[in-house]
Amino acid sequence: MTQLRGGVFAVLRVIPLVNDIVPLPENRKEVPASKFVKLHEEGHKVFHHAVLRNLMKIAFWMVAVWFMAAMMVRWNASFFEAVLWLHLAAIPFRMLLHFYCWSQEYECDKYALEKTDKKVAKSAMRELALCEIPHTALFALVYREHPTVALRSQRMLKKVISG
Secondary structure, eight states: OBSSOOTHHHHHTTSHHHHHHSOOOSBSSOOOOOHHHHHHHHHHHHTTHHHHHHHHHHHHHHHHHHHHHHHHHTSOOOHHHHHHHHHHHHHHHHHHHHHHHHHHHHHHHHHHHHHSOHHHHHHHHHHHHHHBOOBOHHHHHHHOSSOOHHHHHHHHHSSOOOO
16 A cells, blocks of 8 residues: 555555556656756666566466466366456566566666666656655555665665655
């Protein structure tokens, strides 16, 4: 669940299916382009993260299609039942994918830090914290391909920066 107070809307975020149907955006507003951000994005290109991430997603989709087919053919489940079971079974796989994506983000943060310095990185993390929708690390692991600013700054700068 997010850390924002939102009444009924925030309570609905506890239900995983709601988060899949109506996902929250990654950030409140666009992250301002800075030297650190540009180097971070350069790191994604240098390490071929887009290709690797897409291959991982294709592999997970193939497993999902197999699972749906097995549910409907072998166990005579309806399409709706198969979708609900897939949703439940997919949570650990989604967390694995996001953990992989997080490792890519950390790798690019390290790349950008090596090309700049801690002062530039700290400033970039502060700007990102202002743009980020605050949520817990567990919520981020289940629903986001990017770790929270607090996790990124702790890992990179050994200091927690939050919005």
